[in-house]
Amino acid sequence: MTILVTGATANIGRKVVDHLLAAGSTDVRALTTNPRRAALPAGVEVVEGYLRRPESLPAAFDGVERMYLAPTPDNVTEVLALARAAGVRHVVDLSGEPESWWGTVCTAVEDSGLAWTHLWPADFMENTLTWSQQIRETGTVSEPYPDTATAPIAMDDIAAVAATALLADTHHGRAYPLAGPEVLTRTELVRHLATALRRDITFRRSSREETIAALTPTMGDNTTWYVDNVLSDYTPDPATLPITSVQDITGRPATPFARWAADNASRFLTD
Numbered sequence: 001m002t003i004l005v006t007g008a009t010a011n012i013g014r015k016v017v018d019h020l021l022a023a024g025s026t027d028v029r030a031l032t033t034n035p036r037r038a039a040l041p042a043g044v045e046v047v048e049g050y051l052r053r054p055e056s057l058p059a060a061f062d063g064v065e066r067m068y069l070a071p072t073p074d075n076v077t078e079v080l081a082l083a084r085a086a087g088v089r090h091v092v093d094l095s096g097e098p099e100s101w102w103g104t105v106c107t108a109v110e111d112s113g114l115a116w117t118h119l120w121p122a123d124f125m126e127n128t129l130t131w132s133q134q135i136r137e138t139g140t141v142s143e144p145y146p147d148t149a150t151a152p153i154a155m156d157d158i159a160a161v162a163a164t165a166l167l168a169d170t171h172h173g174r175a176y177p178l179a180g181p182e183v184l185t186r187t188e189l190v191r192h193l194a195t196a197l198r199r200d201i202t203f204r205r206s207s208r209e210e211t212i213a214a215l216t217p218t219m220g221d222n223t224t225w226y227v228d229n230v231l232s233d234y235t236p237d238p239a240t241l242p243i244t245s246v247q248d249i250t251g252r253p254a255t256p257f258a259r260w261a262a263d264n265a266s267r268f269l270t271d
């Protein structure tokens with residue numbers, strides 16, 4: 001049973017490969033733009049291609065039964081048609097609720113005729129890396145809503161869920177909202193980072209417009225959506241956040257932010 005991981009050197013795709021191998025998969029194929037640079041583990045079949053280059057896909061999809069689908073909302077319908085024509089049967093997609101920024105992917109997957117499992121992650125712990133430059137240069141994090149609370153999730157936990165969903169048929173037709181194990185305000189995140197980085201970091205309140213301008217160079221087109229929806233002053237009822245999802249699906253506890261921050265502290269200290 002060949003399992004294809006698309007975007008196989010991306011943050012999540014690369015970890016999906018690792019989790020599949022750790023679970024004992026022996027027939028993992030990795031789609032990457034640059035096989036020589038990819039440095040994927042021994043035993044993985046590496047195939048050159050990219051979801052936004054449809055001509056590269058029929059060969060990559062040949063013989064594949066299941067795949068992890070990295071999000072390319074602009075051409076996802078075409079990608080899925082090629083997957084179906086090649087005989088792919090089950091897609092595990094990184095997307096979001098139909099009305100969200102990533103809803104195009106979710107809707108296209110449901111319309112594709114393939115079996116599917118949706119992964120709908122909360123904000124990534126890794127998104128706090130967008131603060132690294134201001135932390136290094138000013139010792140400050142500037143955002144509009146200090147008390148907004150979310151349950152950010154580690155990308156490694158999303159990958160673990162993806163691998164679990166790829167390896168068992170019991171996840172077909174399931175949409176999994178995914179979150180980390182704790183509800184944390186923006187100031188609490190900054191406090192954890194200060195501990196992990198062993199330095200003082202101050203939270204400074206900035207305007208919405210100032211925040212969009214500051215994040216756009218690193219976040220690109222979806223910055224306004226991110227600021228208005230993820231950093232918004234709306235805090236959901238913590239009881240509604242899926243903080244047990246990772247453990248429920250994979251059987252292993254989700255990564256707490258303090259541990260993620262300690263493990264990733266060095267990433268905040270360099271460009």
Ligand SMILES: NC(=O)c1ccc[n+]([C@@H]2O[C@H](COP(=O)([O-])OP(=O)(O)OC[C@H]3O[C@@H](n4cnc5c(N)ncnc54)[C@H](OP(=O)(O)O)[C@@H]3O)[C@@H](O)[C@H]2O)c1
Nearest residue numbers: 007008009010011012013032033070071094095102121122
């Ligand atoms: N809740 C949320 O925040 C949420 C929800 C759903 C989706 N998302 C999105 O999910 C993604 C997750 O990040 P990710 O790092 O795992 O993967 P990604 O951004 O989806 O994929 C990046 C990978 O695509 C491939 N690629 C090939 N050509 C590229 C090019 N010209 N530009 C960029 N990438 C190219 C590369 O893989 P190879 O090197 O292997 O070819 C690269 O590593 C983010 O884009 C995020 O915004 C977020």
